Amino acid sequence: MPVNGVDHVNILTDDLEATASFYERVLGLTRSDNPTIAKGIAGYWMRDAAGHAIVHLVDRTTAPGRYDEYRPGQPTNALHHFALRCSGFAETVAMIEQLGLAHRVMEHPGLGLRQVFLVDPNAVNLELNFPGD
Structure with missing residues (x-):
């Protein structure tokens, strides 16, 4: 199987709006709905000018139990x-x-x-x- 490139990066956050605003202001990405919202998880897909979802943002606080061990801002190592x-x-x-x-x-x-x-x-x-x- 050949790899053709990176599809997206997923970032967990405790401050969804500030993070989405950062990617809009700094990288010029546009926020769109994240299909996981239907499952009760808040987030956005940050898209480039061609509409590709480059960065996925997930508000980990809206997914009890799923991301409890992850702490945004802490080094992942x-x-x-x-x-x-x-x-x-x-x-x-x-x-x-x-x-x-x-x-x-x-x-x-x-x-x-x-x-x-x-x-x-x-x-x-x-x-x-x-x-x-």
Whole structure:
């Protein structure tokens, strides 16, 4: 079986609205209903401009017993970060700075790559890659 790419990232949160707002403001994703809501679990699917659900958000407090052992904001010891291929480096950095978010910029001229690193409200590390931008 060949793997064709990453389908989505699932993030548990105790503050669904703040997390969804972060992904809207910082990554320009659009929230849509999460089909698990019918099962009584609150959440959103954060979609890119093409409509692909890139980040799934789940309010773990609405799923008693299911995610009790998970604590957003605590290190997972397994997942360090997830990376997204992006465009619009200068605009993105300006927007992140305007929002007052802590971030780090790395430039790799030999690779034709610029990167921005930041952390979401749940302590999930994000790597935004801007190839050739």
